[in-house]
Structures are given as C-alpha cells and as structure tokens.
Amino acid sequence: MQPAPLAIRTAPPLLAIALRPLPLPLLSAALTALTRSVAARHPSLFRRLGPYSTARFVLDPTDLPFVICLLPDAAKPQVALHRRAQQGDTKIAGPLAALLGLVHGAFDGDALFFSRDLVIEGNTEAALALRNAIDDAELDIGAELQALSGPFAGVMGQAISVAQARTGLCLTRPDQGEWI
Secondary structure, three states, rough: HHHHHHHHHHHOOOHHHHHOOOHHHHHHHHHHHHHHHHHHHHHHHHHOHHHOOOOOOOOOOOOOOOEEEOOOOOHHHHHHEOOOOOOEEEEEEEEHHHHHHHHOOOOOOOHHHOOOOOOOEEHHHHHHHHHHHHHHHHHOOHHHHHHHHHHHHHHHHHHHHHHHHHHOOOOOOOOOOOOO
C-alpha cells in the first residue's frame, strides 16, 4: 500500500453533474449486480466480515450527489443509492478517489483517516472489518466489471482504462510499486 498523498483528488465536477439526473434505482440495481458478482467470486470477503456481515454501511463519496448504502449479507448483498444522508451502523465519508484508492489498495486507510481525507462515524469496528475484508480480497473493480461484461470484457477493459486516465480515479488495482 502506498501512503496517502497530501491532497486527494476530487471526482471531476462533470462526473458529479452527469450522475445527478440518473435514476438512482437503476444505479442501485447495477451496483447490487456488481456486488453480488463480487460475492460469488470472493465469498471469503463476506465471511471475513463476521458479525458485521449484516451491518448497514453508509459510504459517502463527498464529491458525488448521492450516498451509497451497502448491506453486505453474503446470501444476498444489496446496494441502494440515496440523494440524502442515511443512517447506518457505520458511515465512511471522503472523496470518491480516496474510497476507490482504499478499495484497490492504492492508499493506506490509516493515513487517509489520520489526514482526515476519510471520516468514520458510528461503529468503527465494523468499518475496520470492512476494510480488512476488502484488503484481504484484493478487489479490482475494473476486473469485476470486465467479468460481468462477458464477450464485451475487452471493450470494457479499454473503457475503464480511458476513464481512469481521464478522471485520475483509481478504477483498477495498481501494479506493485505503482503510484497513483
């Protein structure tokens, strides 16, 4: 893991503008499908959550126009997006770049927390369990999206590479020693 840089990028403003009018139920369904695919491909991730596998995690990408509620139940994980703040067992808030970098192992969670790029509220043990489970699984959201794309995996990979280059967001797991 790389130490967090002094300033975490924010999502491009055009991304936030483009996401604002999209129907949240459609985005929620897409993220739920992605999460269920991750559950099928990485079942240990959900087992590792232990007693927090039924916790409600509120993920707040502070530079986007919604919050994400994750119910990681291994049998049927669910994701719901909301325009307003939501209650949960734990809330993890920060710029999208920090959240994605944390998922992909590009940033150190402790450094993000102590630099205040990430704010954790509520059950910190649940947040730590989620972080450890994700670290253990070595998730790569880009690879997960490609796996869901079937015969279009190559095209999806190219689109992800272009999006990552243009936005500066960490959409794939960096190679060892690679800085974002």
